Amino acid sequence: MIGRQLGGRYEILERVGGGGMAIVYKGLDILLHRHVAVKVLRQQYVHDEEFIQRFRREAQAAASLSHPNVVSIYDVGQEEDVHYIVMEYIEGTTLNDLIKTRAPLQVEEAVHIAGQICDALDHAHHNQIIHRDIKPHNILIGKNGRVKVTDFGIARAVTSSTITQTGSVVGSVHYFSPEHAKGTPTGEQSDLYSLGIVMYQMLTGRLPFLGESPISVALKHLQEDVEEPRKVNPLIPQSVENVILRAMRKSTTERYRSAKEMLGDLESCLLPHRRNEPKVNFLDDDELDEERTRVMPALRPDQFTIDRSSLQAAEDDEDDEEEPAAPRKKKRWVKPLVIILVLLAVLGGMWYAVGVVKAKVMIERVDVPTVVGLQLVQAQQMLHDAKLESEFEYVKDDKNSPKDTVVRQSHSDMKVNVGSKITLYVSQGPDKKKMPDLVKLKLGDATTRLKELGIAEKNIVVESKFMDEPPDTVVSQTPAADEEFADPAAVMVKLVVSKGRESIPMPNLIGKTENEAKNMLLVNNLKLAKDGITYEASYKQSKGKVIGQFPYQPNDSVPPGTEITLTVSSGLPEEAGPMSVSIPIKPAQEGKASTVKILLTDATYDTPTEYQTLSNVTKTEMLQVKLVVSPDKNAVIQVKVDNNIADLITVTYQDYLMQKSGKPVTPSTGTPNTGAGGTGIQQQGGTNKPAGTDSQAPANNGGAKPAQGGTSVPAGGASGNTTTGGRMS
Template sequence: MLIGKRLSGRYKIIDMIGGGGMANVYLAHDMILDRDVAVKMLRLDFANDEEFIRRFHREAQSATSLAHPNIVNIFDVGEEDDLYYIVMEFVDGNTLKQYIQQNSPLKVEEAIEIMKQLTSAISHAHHNHIIHRDIKPHNILVDHDGNVKITDFGIAMALSATSITQTNSVLGSVHYLSPEQARGGMANRKSDIYSLGIVMFELLTGRLPFSGESAVSIALKHLQSETPSVRRWNPNIPQSVENIVLKATAKDPFHRYNSVDEMEEDLRTALDPDRLFEPKFIIPIDDEATKAIPIITNDKPLKNLDETIVHTSEKNTGSSGGTSDSKQGKGANKKRRKWPIVLTSLLVLLVLLGLSAYFVPGLISAKDVKIPDVSGMKEDDAISKLRQQGLTIDKRIKLTDDEIEKGSVIKTNPEADTVVKEKSKVTLYISTGKEKYELSDYVGRQYDDVVRLLDNQNFKDIKKTEKNDDSEPGTILSQNPSGGEKVVPEDTVLEFEVSKGPEKIVLMDLTQYSVKAAQDYAASVGLTLDASQEQYNETIPRGMIISQEPKQGTQLQKGDKVSVIVSKGKEEKPPREITKEITIDYEPPLPGQPGQKQEVRIYIDDMNHNMSVPADVFSITETTTRQIKLIIVEGKKASYQVFRDSKVIAEETINYNDVE
């Protein structure tokens, strides 16, 4: 299983996205450049052919030199554990074959636009001395913006010089094969032009010009039959457009476009008003092909060089008395002249033998029977009906079919209503139902990547439900149907359960809460609380939360940290000190009695004193000055009282803010 494997430690295989008779194509991720790429992996039966591998490497490396917007870029060519692969640009889209099947017939303007892109790409290749040799819609990709890109340059070139024969590959390419390739000749630039003409025919009509029961019969039609008129299926196609198809698909390369550039220029002007009703392209008649060549005699001089191609028989060669050199020359020429006749005779003989092998057994039977139409019938019922007609069942071939139910007959070969001889063999094509697609196990992969991979499979619907999970958002948690199950895409609804990531916690407002309350909340929802920072605050009581980070309403995940600032209460200001100087008057109790002592008591109410105990007690016999020192705490007051013999003679109250 290649899924998950890393090629050269760099290209991680993600999924298989296509395959054919020669190679399978995988979606991979380039771990170094962080981009998706397509990896074409050759099948193992090709890996054992050393000549093919040698040429494959050389030609694929050569194809890496092609840099054109309509050619799929080849990034790398490698080999690992006998796995030979090409790393190329990943084009997100369909093949042109799929695009034609979904949108045919295309509008003439769209077909012309696609062909201009194709001819531009092939022109670039030809100017770099590279011939594709296998141009067909299967090797052309269409992205979601309608841009086309040609692929498989290296593989097509490698195949052209090897003895490898792959039936499925041949059947896939023979519809676009040039006559010179069909007869076994070497492909050239004009072979690519012929294939482009067949592709253009299919774009305009939605069908192929030639069909048949076998690759050989189709190849013969490329050799012998003229290309049908595209206007037969769409009379609205301008003659100028049809002429491009006819000229590109001329049997003789001599009558085709001289270059792809010439064809591209024709495409650019095909819809010009002065060209829409131009005469139909007709291949010039070769007069020499039907001319009777005169018999040459000794008494008749040769009129031109062409007449020496055909020589007379012995009875018309005149006298035999010529020189020995003359006889030897005639003998050698005669041998050379016989070779084309011998080869032609052998070819005719082989064709006759093939025809007799096919038809003679049927001619022995005297009775003609018509093959009944058994399409849609159950296999057993169809066999019974065919046998009642005196026919023999040959092979039963299983095929998928979107319309015929499983176990019923799709068609027969020969087809229904064909008249054959009694006891002729009939092949039945039995439906296995709609084509099924084997689902991969997508659990653990990104949902968007999987949907992109499945986009071309035409599933009935793809549904997504989301749930919180510790895995990365977008990760597929489960799928239904499960991986490994084979389903009919158009009848199947795929269901994926996808991670939304860990559950989000919407942070509440923690301000005005005590540290203890905030700690309890954080523990209950899975957060961690940092309450190490404190500061004074004029309004928030000590021990209460002043602010938080992140803010209220922020979405967090379990384990995230929340930091808070805790109030230390109001910042205490230092006590303020004030000294009051007072004068204490001496007042004799009676006139004429000076010198009698008077008692003075000073009471202070401040940070260090209270009024219950005198701060100072002394006696005076005369008027005295005294200093009183007061210490006032913020938010408090200080006061003093002075008593002289139990009489208050001075008092004052001072506020904290009154002291500078």
């Protein structure tokens, strides 16, 4: 069934449960994209046409129920020989599982659960639907705590069909009502009887009737009185016990008349004024029988002695009367009455004597407690408390149970004579295994070896440390190699793994002063190499600042203690041309304020860099701009007025030489976007130069040729002025 689609809509995902009549699967409603529960009729019933008709009819009746405590039925269908019902899917657990793990439950919680079940039954009974199979297995508890009753209609269809065909009953014998066990028609009060048993089990942790066979349990429902819940669990309030005892009365006339009446009792039974109310009393059926056997006191011989003198005096009085009295009628019933009383007394004495003898001769029988899964000492104590003897023998357990754990017992869930001997089969413990040698293995290989021994990954603790060994190599282990361990599920393994040599990110020393760079190396646990500082001229960094670091660049991983070499700027190269140029600054419109921004590109700045910004410029004025040119790099000054380029001024190396020799300098200027040849300014290799000036620059002495990227390098004059590995020298 897994993976099959029913009705072209419900995809079967996995099996989640099953019972005697159907199997329950978790499915996906493809149309609405929600999870549903799909109950599929077992194959042995699919060819019984009468049963199928009842199954559909009852399922449709159950679908009419709409209540927050009832599992909703969405759809009923048939595909080939598969009959199915689609129901609401509940994320949670069953009341049966809750009882197994937590019983006895808190009184408040048990009453709250019972109240929700009773509310669901009241709704069903008003819709003429009797559940007939109320038990913890059919009670679902969602993750939000809401109780949901399931299997409405199915139990009725099964029971009705089975009784009709075979005369037997189908259901859970431990939760049968007496009328259900007898095979007589069941009604609303049968569901309330089963609910009383569910409450009994929630609050005591055990069922009220146990037996060696289903028949014996059914007979107990008919014949035996239930043990009072407060004797099993003294914490149960008397008011709650009264609810259970009334729900579990064998006579339907003494039970609650309806689920609504029982719900009202449940809602008030925990109120302070009711918790210690008197215990409920029920009139025994035997007391209503006038012909029942009675025990009467024995008759004494002198009890009926007649005083003859009194009788003679009475006769004399009668003679003195004027009118003769009528003849006296003899009391013929006296003698038979005396005989009957004597016989009853004799029979009562005999009955009493037989009871005394039977009590002395009859051997007491007790329930055998289930001790599987307990330690041997605890199991023996439980059997001793139950007036039973025990013996044990060690066996090998395939489930690898811990040593001295009881894995089987000779008798369970049945009654035996007091003093009977119960044999316990005790686990001798799992076979011991040796811990393998994991040192020098890679972590992945070591983990695989441990998993092959049955050790769960959660029991493997890995501690990583910086070491000289290669990364991911195991350097030590606990337990040690060849050490024995018994239970792979319980052993904890600790592995110390190398992370390799510790490394740190290389700090960025470019642009730092020599002292700053030395301090940063010291803080980061790095060393300055011996004779590790060299000096070079540089356009990019001012004198005394770092222009390069070796052998690690910024953010490279470097081991602590590594020696680093620094290259420090000694200032501008000899051929560098620092100079000051006066340029005109004027507003966009004379008399009105403008903002003027100066951008500079020269030998020290490869891209336009903001040099100065002037605000509120209302008239033309001159501004001194300091810059640096080189034989292979001119300077370009951009003048922006109100964010619009107003002027481009180019300063060449020739201008520097002229200024140095005392000659006046007139930098070439141009206006942007005037067309080719319109300004006398051209762009060559990213450097702005006046047209025709390259042949006049002294740095381009005959052998000069342009360097890669469009800059000119004077022949033999600036061979060291190149950019290598991000370091300008």
